[in-house]
Amino acid sequence: MPRIYLDNNATTPVLPEVFEAMRPYFDEHFGNASSIHSHGQEARAAVENARESAAAMLGCFASEIVFTSGGTEADNLALAGLTREGDHIITSTIEHHAVLHACKHLEEIGCQVTCVPLDERGMVDPDDVRRALRPNTRLISIMMANNETGVLQPVEEIGNIAAEAEVYFHTDAVQAAGKIPIDVKRIGCHALSISGHKMHAPQGVGALYVRKGTKLQPLFYGGRHERSRRAGTENVPGIVGLGKAGELAMSGFERGDHRKMEALRDRLEQGILGQVEDAGVNGGKTLRVPNTTNIYFDHIDGEAMVIALDLKGLAVSTGAACSSGATEPSHVLIAMGLTPDRARASIRFSLGKQNTKEDIDFALALVPETGARLREISPVHPRQPVNAV
Numbered sequence: 001m002p003r004i005y006l007d008n009n010a011t012t013p014v015l016p017e018v019f020e021a022m023r024p025y026f027d028e029h030f031g032n033a034s035s036i037h038s039h040g041q042e043a044r045a046a047v048e049n050a051r052e053s054a055a056a057m058l059g060c061f062a063s064e065i066v067f068t069s070g071g072t073e074a075d076n077l078a079l080a081g082l083t084r085e086g087d088h089i090i091t092s093t094i095e096h097h098a099v100l101h102a103c104k105h106l107e108e109i110g111c112q113v114t115c116v117p118l119d120e121r122g123m124v125d126p127d128d129v130r131r132a133l134r135p136n137t138r139l140i141s142i143m144m145a146n147n148e149t150g151v152l153q154p155v156e157e158i159g160n161i162a163a164e165a166e167v168y169f170h171t172d173a174v175q176a177a178g179k180i181p182i183d184v185k186r187i188g189c190h191a192l193s194i195s196g197h198k199m200h201a202p203q204g205v206g207a208l209y210v211r212k213g214t215k216l217q218p219l220f221y222g223g224r225h226e227r228s229r230r231a232g233t234e235n236v237p238g239i240v241g242l243g244k245a246g247e248l249a250m251s252g253f254e255r256g257d258h259r260k261m262e263a264l265r266d267r268l269e270q271g272i273l274g275q276v277e278d279a280g281v282n283g284g285k286t287l288r289v290p291n292t293t294n295i296y297f298d299h300i301d302g303e304a305m306v307i308a309l310d311l312k313g314l315a316v317s318t319g320a321a322c323s324s325g326a327t328e329p330s331h332v333l334i335a336m337g338l339t340p341d342r343a344r345a346s347i348r349f350s351l352g353k354q355n356t357k358e359d360i361d362f363a364l365a366l367v368p369e370t371g372a373r374l375r376e377i378s379p380v381h382p383r384q385p386v387n388a389v
């Protein structure tokens, strides 16, 4: 049975070129990047090359990149590193838990947090951010692209608001990096998080861009790694992988690969909507990253659909991977105004660089038929025969 993976917002496969770039740093060049002998120097050179690549991808100086263990650490470092007791933080209801739970913790230790709502398109209104400003606001943290709907947030406008108010602006770009070009100068942010495994580098590596001159408190205490912003021996193979994935993303943008991915996503979306009644796109009325579509299939249970599709070889998701297993409907879809039933009936399809037109056709052959079968047996389906209960 073929197995097709359309859950790339949960994690992506490491690309062969990325794997090959990393390979020598597990054995041949295994050195500690802090050692002064030649083993260490080889590792250091690889880390600094990767830093240049990550910086080129974000439009910043290499010295502004801090490597971390992933997106969660990058988000926590930005939030805790840029605030202190008594500060006010503005964030949104649709952030990833890496931001929301970090904010909750900061609230418990003496910060104030305002969560701005979003409209039915899945977007934060910059005017809400402006209205939430207080004299003690220190930081605005609003994501660049949502992990569940792919909806792009108005980060440049929010960057302007932060600049006018002279407060820090952090954006979680974990689901944007590698999918669309990013320029930290245009966004006007002081900090921006990325994660390797969402862009075809391995799990367990990420980075935080920190604008030059921005005072950041570290999360960890130890050696003076990463210019004293993140103590701990660098994950050299992972960092090399992140740098290589950044280079591949950049050459992909030049070739227009992201537009081709968008065309595949649209083919999937339109193919499903053309065949399935009572279905629609969550967040489809505004700009999105090119790889994501989140579709509701009224009168079905999303988890049952994920399991049924998996049995036939198609991997998709009901929402954020880290909250799967939870019966609560997605906080993002609820924040957009969906009913709990519709949120539970929603499926996220997310493409990666490995996906082809054949993969999309495979999904199109399965999804409408599976949806129809599930509706037949669904206790909430209005057209269910009376004697079938």
Ligand SMILES: Cc1ncc(COP(=O)(O)O)c(C=O)c1O
Pocket: 009, 010, 069, 070, 071, 072, 073, 075, 096, 098, 143, 145, 146, 147, 172, 174, 175, 195, 196, 197, 204, 205, 206
């Ligand atoms: C928007 C967003 N931020 C942060 C994270 C956390 O990144 P990581 O898995 O690298 O810790 C994720 C992961 O799903 C995400 O989607």
